Amino acid sequence: MDRTEENRQEYKELHRRVKREVSKAKQKAYDELYTRLDTREGEKDLYRLARQRDRDGKDVQQVRVIKDRDGRVLTSEESVQRRWKEYFEELMNEDNEREKRVEGVNSVEQKVDKIRKDEVRKALKRMKSGKAVGPDDIPVEVWKCLGEAAVEFLASLFNRVLESERMPEEWRRSVLVPIFKNKGDVQSCSNYRGIKLMSHTMKVWERVVEARLRKVVEICEQQYGFMPRKSTKYAIFALRILMEKYRDGQKELHCVFVDLEKVYDRVPREELWYCMRKSGVAEKYVSVVQDMYERSRTVVRCVVCQTEEFNVEVGLHQGSALSPFLFAIVMDQLSEEVRQESPWTMMFAVDIVICSESREQVEENLERWRFALERRGMKVSLSKTEYMCVNEREGSGTVRLQGEEVKKVQEFKYLGSTVQSNGECGKEVKKRVQAGWNGWRKVSGVLCDQKISARIKGKVYRTVVRPAMLYGLETVSLRKRQESDLEVVELKMLSCSKPDHDGGCEDRFNDGNVEVNQDLHRKEKLLQVPQEIHPLLSLLGERPDGLLPLELLGGGGA
Numbered sequence: 001m002d003r004t005e006e007n008r009q010e011y012k013e014l015h016r017r018v019k020r021e022v023s024k025a026k027q028k029a030y031d032e033l034y035t036r037l038d039t040r041e042g043e044k045d046l047y048r049l050a051r052q053r054d055r056d057g058k059d060v061q062q063v064r065v066i067k068d069r070d071g072r073v074l075t076s077e078e079s080v081q082r083r084w085k086e087y088f089e090e091l092m093n094e095d096n097e098r099e100k101r102v103e104g105v106n107s108v109e110q111k112v113d114k115i116r117k118d119e120v121r122k123a124l125k126r127m128k129s130g131k132a133v134g135p136d137d138i139p140v141e142v143w144k145c146l147g148e149a150a151v152e153f154l155a156s157l158f159n160r161v162l163e164s165e166r167m168p169e170e171w172r173r174s175v176l177v178p179i180f181k182n183k184g185d186v187q188s189c190s191n192y193r194g195i196k197l198m199s200h201t202m203k204v205w206e207r208v209v210e211a212r213l214r215k216v217v218e219i220c221e222q223q224y225g226f227m228p229r230k231s232t233k234y235a236i237f238a239l240r241i242l243m244e245k246y247r248d249g250q251k252e253l254h255c256v257f258v259d260l261e262k263v264y265d266r267v268p269r270e271e272l273w274y275c276m277r278k279s280g281v282a283e284k285y286v287s288v289v290q291d292m293y294e295r296s297r298t299v300v301r302c303v304v305c306q307t308e309e310f311n312v313e314v315g316l317h318q319g320s321a322l323s324p325f326l327f328a329i330v331m332d333q334l335s336e337e338v339r340q341e342s343p344w345t346m347m348f349a350v351d352i353v354i355c356s357e358s359r360e361q362v363e364e365n366l367e368r369w370r371f372a373l374e375r376r377g378m379k380v381s382l383s384k385t386e387y388m389c390v391n392e393r394e395g396s397g398t399v400r401l402q403g404e405e406v407k408k409v410q411e412f413k414y415l416g417s418t419v420q421s422n423g424e425c426g427k428e429v430k431k432r433v434q435a436g437w438n439g440w441r442k443v444s445g446v447l448c449d450q451k452i453s454a455r456i457k458g459k460v461y462r463t464v465v466r467p468a469m470l471y472g473l474e475t476v477s478l479r480k481r482q483e484s485d486l487e488v489v490e491l492k493m494l495s496c497s498k499p500d501h502d503g504g505c506e507d508r509f510n511d512g513n514v515e516v517n518q519d520l521h522r523k524e525k526l527l528q529v530p531q532e533i534h535p536l537l538s539l540l541g542e543r544p545d546g547l548l549p550l551e552l553l554g555g556g557g558a
Contacts, residue, residue, distance in 0.1 A: 034451050044130075046446065046456060050464075053445025063180075064303050067187045077304050084300040085307040087189040088176060092298075092312045096266050098377035105274060107283040115158040115208060120151045123207035127200065134199040135173045143204065158205055165287045171202040173309070174298045174317070194265075196298060196319040206322040209288060213325060217279045219332050222342045225349035226324040232415040237475040238343035239414060242355060243390045247423045252391050254362040256399060257412050258352040258369060259384035264323070265315040267330060268377040269293060272316075275333040276326075289326070293317075324349060334376050338368045348415055359389070363399045370401060388412055388421050417472035425476045433489050436469030440493050447497040457497055465493060 036042035037049070065075050066083055074080050127140045143150040161167045178192035185191055219227060224235040239255075246253035269290075276286050296317070300307040316323040331347055339345040344355045354369065356362035370380045380401070387399040387406045399406045411420045411427060418428040440447065443464050447457050469486065478486075 030451070037456055038453050043456070043459070046460060047443075047464075050443040050446045050460065054442045063186050065187060066189060067185070073187065080302065081305040081307050083189065084178065084302050084305075085310060088178075088194055088298075088300050089310045091194075091262065091265050093314055094266070095268060095314055096374070096377045096379050098268060098271075099375045101270075101274060105277045107277055107286070108280055110282050110284075112162070112212075112282055112284045115155050115162060117151050117155050119208050119211060120155045120158065120204070122211065123204045124151070124154075126207055127204060131200070132177075132197050134197045134202070135175055136170050136199045136201070138200060140200040140204065143201070154201070154204060158208060161205065162284070162288060165284070165291050167202065167205070167291055171199045171205075171292075172294075172296050174198045174296070174319075175306075176298045176300045176318075178300065178302060194300070194318055196317050197301075198317065198319060202292075203321045206292070206320060209285065210322050210325050213281060213285060213329075216281055216285075217325075217329055217332075219328050220335075220339065222335075222339050222345045223328055223332060223347045225347065225351075226328060232348060232417075233472065233474060235346050235348050236415055236417045236419075236472050238346060239353060239355075239419060240475050242343045243419065243423055247391050250391060251357065252359075252389060252393060252396065254356050254359050254399070255388045255390065255412075256354045256362055256366050256406065257386050257388070257414065258354065258366070259381040259386075260350055260352075260373070261379045261381045263350050263378055264318055264327065266378060267315050267327065269314065271334075271376050272326060272330055275330045278333050279329050281329075289322070292322070334372055334378070335369070338365070338372045340365070351415060353414065359397055359399060362387075363401075366399065366401055366406075382406070386412055388419075390421050390423065392421065415472075417475070425478070426482070428472070428476060429478070429482045429485065432469050432471065432473060433486065435471065436465055436489060436493070439465045439468035440496075444496075447493075461493070461497065466490075 033049075037046055064080075065073055066080055067073055068079075068083055069086075074083055124140070124143055127144075129139075129141050129144070131140070133139050143154065146153075174196040176194045176196050178189070179195050180186060181191050181193055183191065214228075224230045224232070243253060243255075273286055273290060276289065277283070296312045297309050298312055299309050316326060327349060335345075335347070339347075340354075346353050352369070354362055354365050356365060366385075373380060382401055382404050385401070385406055386409045388409050388411075389396050398408050410422075411418055418431055420427060440461075443460050446452055446460050469489070
């Protein structure tokens, strides 16, 4: 094409026309997007859009280079691939030292019922949609869409698996995705947690087995993790009220927060089988669970590559629907001889807290826990285990474990809620505010979009930001000043969520805008959650039996 003036003008005209058409198409696509988001069906895409906009706003979304075991940075795809495989293969196939059991346990030989259709329906109902699929690429939505035909097929399939004690070979494969723990060196493999993407159909099978095991196995009252009618708020509340009573009674309370090293990845499977049998699980179910772990294989999928397949011989499956309850069974049996009643001993999966009136007693209890766990293949991390003394007097000393001093702290983040040795909650309120702002930033791409309705923004705010800001505060006695601080923070967040064009922040929330007040602000509900549950005794009305000894509700310390 000749570069004449006529051609140049024609090109400019065509270029302007194309830009106008692209702009129209873009505007049409955005209009359709916002129209869809304002419908009940479109709300499902809302959080996906928020996550995408949050990722787009980050300079670095994923790390493509990592360090080897000597700290050298690896840049080539082949070396990165080898390092990921080396790290996880070593992690998932290395046993801690342990004593071999000399005594056996009698197996429970009993006939088990066939899998019923209603069990499959309940298992499918508990499965969440929109989750990453496993190697078979079959999402659970397929089974949900097929309705009763899927229920009938799965019930037949599961009965064959139950009878033969052999599941399909495809279910033994998984894809392991490294997830950064958001702390430490981002290029160090040890700062990543491997989550397995497993077959969704196998997860439905695990749900069915889990429901049956829960009917047979009775877990101790000290276990709060993944138990019916229990949650983190119960454990946090139990610890806070125990600390409060000892402060009121002007007595010392000694707490040790125990950390276990890579516990999920290091659970000896022989111990799992032993603990299941000792808990009274029928041998048929033990064999079924053993089959789930037999010949299991995985690959590591990172940003730049996917590794070769390798076997997994040790530990529980991270990302499995059944693993949390299996771990609860193991901890229940291994701690049988060393745990005290709640709240002197509390467990939430891998989080353990041991409390006592004296430093010597808590030190002795810690050593008993260490011995009971390490002799069975689980290791206490001295560097991460921490000690805190409530209402401390001069010369209280420190706690030692195997001759080494346990780190002494004035505050500890227990199950996401900060507890302080002086019984105050000021730092927890500040951290809740910070957590609220972190949640707000993650969804700011939606909250600050002027084209999204206030109703949709209000839903996002109430389901993402507010829960993060109020987490654990139902167990805390807030002062009026702290309540006001939380209220001010909410006003700031909402003022950022609805850009001002005509007036200030004060005008914005007092101008009679019904849509904003009803759908976005809802100021009156911000602090009702903690106020409804406080005073703390109101939680006892819904507590499971054994949450707190009733004598703790009397005067001062025990």
